[in-house]
Every structure is written in structure tokens, then in C-alpha cells.
Amino acid sequence: MFDDCIIMAGGLGTRLWPASSSRLPKQFLPGPGGKSFFRAAVDRGLAVSGRIIIIAGKAHVRHVLEACDSLSGSEKARLVLIGEPLARNTAPAIACGAVFAERTAGRGRKMLVLTSDHVIGPLEAFRADAEKAAALAAGAAPGAAPAMVVFGIAPGRPETGYGYIEAGGGALPLGGALSEGGCFRALSFREKPDRETAEKFLAAGNFYWNSGMFAFDSSFILDEFRKNEPEVLAPFEKLPVPGEGAYAARGGIAALENWPGLEAAYGAARAVSIDYAVAEKCRSVIMVRAGFDWFDVGSWDEYARLPAVQGKKDADVFGADTASSCFVDADIPVALCGTEDLIVVIRSGRDGGPASALIAKKGETQRLKAIVEQIKAAGRTELL
Numbered sequence: 001m002f003d004d005c006i007i008m009a010g011g012l013g014t015r016l017w018p019a020s021s022s023r024l025p026k027q028f029l030p031g032p033g034g035k036s037f038f039r040a041a042v043d044r045g046l047a048v049s050g051r052i053i054i055i056a057g058k059a060h061v062r063h064v065l066e067a068c069d070s071l072s073g074s075e076k077a078r079l080v081l082i083g084e085p086l087a088r089n090t091a092p093a094i095a096c097g098a099v100f101a102e103r104t105a106g107r108g109r110k111m112l113v114l115t116s117d118h119v120i121g122p123l124e125a126f127r128a129d130a131e132k133a134a135a136l137a138a139g140a141a142p143g144a145a146p147a148m149v150v151f152g153i154a155p156g157r158p159e160t161g162y163g164y165i166e167a168g169g170g171a172l173p174l175g176g177a178l179s180e181g182g183c184f185r186a187l188s189f190r191e192k193p194d195r196e197t198a199e200k201f202l203a204a205g206n207f208y209w210n211s212g213m214f215a216f217d218s219s220f221i222l223d224e225f226r227k228n229e230p231e232v233l234a235p236f237e238k239l240p241v242p243g244e245g246a247y248a249a250r251g252g253i254a255a256l257e258n259w260p261g262l263e264a265a266y267g268a269a270r271a272v273s274i275d276y277a278v279a280e281k282c283r284s285v286i287m288v289r290a291g292f293d294w295f296d297v298g299s300w301d302e303y304a305r306l307p308a309v310q311g312k313k314d315a316d317v318f319g320a321d322t323a324s325s326c327f328v329d330a331d332i333p334v335a336l337c338g339t340e341d342l343i344v345v346i347r348s349g350r351d352g353g354p355a356s357a358l359i360a361k362k363g364e365t366q367r368l369k370a371i372v373e374q375i376k377a378a379g380r381t382e383l384l
Helices: 037-048 058-067 090-105 123-137 195-204 218-228 230-237 262-268 300-305 365-377
Strands: 002-008 049-057 079-084 110-115 118-121 148-153 164-167 183-190 207-217 247-250 253-256 285-289 293-296 317-320 327-330 334-337 342-347 356-361
Touching (some): 002 090, 049 058, 049 090, 058 079, 090 218, 090 230, 090 262, 110 218, 123 207, 148 218, 207 293, 230 262, 293 300, 300 365
Parallel strands (some): 002 049, 327 342
Antiparallel strands (some): 110 207, 247 253, 342 356
16 A cells, blocks of 8 residues: 555654653553554555555654564564654654655655554554555546545544644545545644634634644655755755665564764754645645544543543542543542542652653643743753
């Protein structure tokens, strides 16, 4: 289906602070079923792609290796791990992955980009939509040209924490396996709206949540970088073909630890998201309406909505006149009295990190970003 799948596993995951931190970002926290969110993304990638290119911060390589330890030898042989020397957002990571794919396997690679902090299922529905995206990205539909493909999620509420995709008014008249519909021209990308705008988007019926996952032909996306954001791509285009000495075996996984010029390329690349750098300016974008269930674990509100944790009972949470609407994630006993609609997250420091706690009203955890900035301004970065 896809030749290569880029899994973006960078980021510090501060939106799930204090459970997530620079020591253990949210993508490596346990998700539904006990697997980490990252490992679940690897399983999805293996189901739809030949090779998996994992891009993660160098400081978190050990978490990647631990998460992949139970994979079979043949599965590990399909993985390549690139440790990012610097955090530069998603556009440089995707540029790096696309350049690596073409340096090592030639032009015209069918590529899928997955995030590592989403909960997606069932796998069969994801595979079906990935198959559509692969065909559209390659321009396989009758009369179609290669395109950048995005996955849009039908909104279930006027959410202010997500970006939106404005879809064309009618499904594209595609043939073959794509004739069942669900594919639209993406007219525009909209940033996270205020409540009033989100309600208008929901009422309009043609706005979808932006899942942050993309598909494209490698040559197509590199051309879009050259046209729209050359200062991101140029440093990576200077990189040579990685020689045999560039790789090290790490638990059966090929880790690209000595790619000459990689650190300098990251240092020179502008930090920007793929949405700003390419997607919003791309000449041809098609949206596949997702047929799979999708949860973005981008806030504690979203985490608390996960089916696997709703109604969660914990013997160490005690309440008096406390509504069941509170959500608690703590590693010490917690008692609540007369409270409702709270999210309480406590880390005692027993894992070696600092003790910290979050108490928030449900619906307000998107504001955690401002709290993180306050922590940084106070010089308390050890808390992160």
C-alpha cells in the first residue's frame, strides 16, 4: 500500500503534564489496551506500509526501543530510527523523512505520515481509508494528478482545541476502489477557532477536524517544500546517502546514529509545522473523510473521554458528596469532597521526577499551555 510510513514521535507532551514530561512524553504513556500510544502507531504503520521511519528526539530513543522490544525480528527489520538532535516541529521532521526515503530507495515513494499520540480504531477501517489515501496521493484516480492527502474527522461537537479542514461541497467523482465516496477537495485549513466560530463550522456541515495525518508521493511533497518553504528543506537536501557506517543495531532496529550533516541540517531548518509550511499553501489537497474512530490525546479533557478510561474506578480515590463527573489520575491516594467536573492529576515524584499536581475544571485543560509558559517563565523547567 505505502512504501514508507513516517511516525513522528517527537515533542515533550506538555499538554498532558504532569503525567507527561520531558523525561517521559505522552506518546510513551500507556494507552488503551496497555500499549503506549506510540507503539499503537507503530502497529498501524506496520499494517499499511513496507518500511517505518521513526523520528524521535535523541533523548527518547530508549523509550522507542523499549516500546518496540516485543515486535518480531521481521517487524523490527522494517524499522529505521532517526534521532532528532533538535526539536524543530513537524515540517523539518517530515522533510527529513522524505529526503531519507528518496536517498535510500529512490524517487516517487508513496508515503504516509502518522502522529504518535492518537487513539484510532478499528484497524480494518483505518486500512480502508489508508488505501484510499495511497491511491489519491499517487494520482491513481482517473484523470487525477498526485496530491497531498489529509484525513478529516467528522466533528461531534464545536471543539475549540483542534484545527479544521474546509471540504468542497460534493464528493469527488472518483472511480474504481474510490467510487464509494468520502473524498473531497480541501478548500482551506482553519486554525483553532473560538467557540462561536466552532459552532458555525459544526452547523455548516463541511468542516472537519484536522487529524494531523498526511499521505503523499515523496517527489510531490519535496517539490511543495521547494516552492513554499525552501528554507526548511534546503538543509536536508545537502545530506548524503547514509552509508553502512551510519547505522547502529539497537535491539534489532536500525538506528541512524551517524548521518553526516544531520545535526547541522536541524540547526539550520526553520521550526514550523507542516500545516503552515506546506499544507495551507499546497496546490492540490484532497481530504479523506475518516471512517475510523479517532481520539486526539491532546489534552486531559480528551484523555478523560477515551472509552477505555471513562468510568474508571480507583481504590485509592475516595469521595464525600462528590459527583462521579470528576476524573482522577494519581499515584497517591486522593480524597475529594463536594467537587464535580474536575480533572485531578498528581505525580508524587516516586519515579524520580519532581512532585507536581494539576487541578482543572473539565473543559479548561486546553489552557494548560499557558500554565506551562508560566512554569518556564518562573525558571522551574525541572517540573517539565
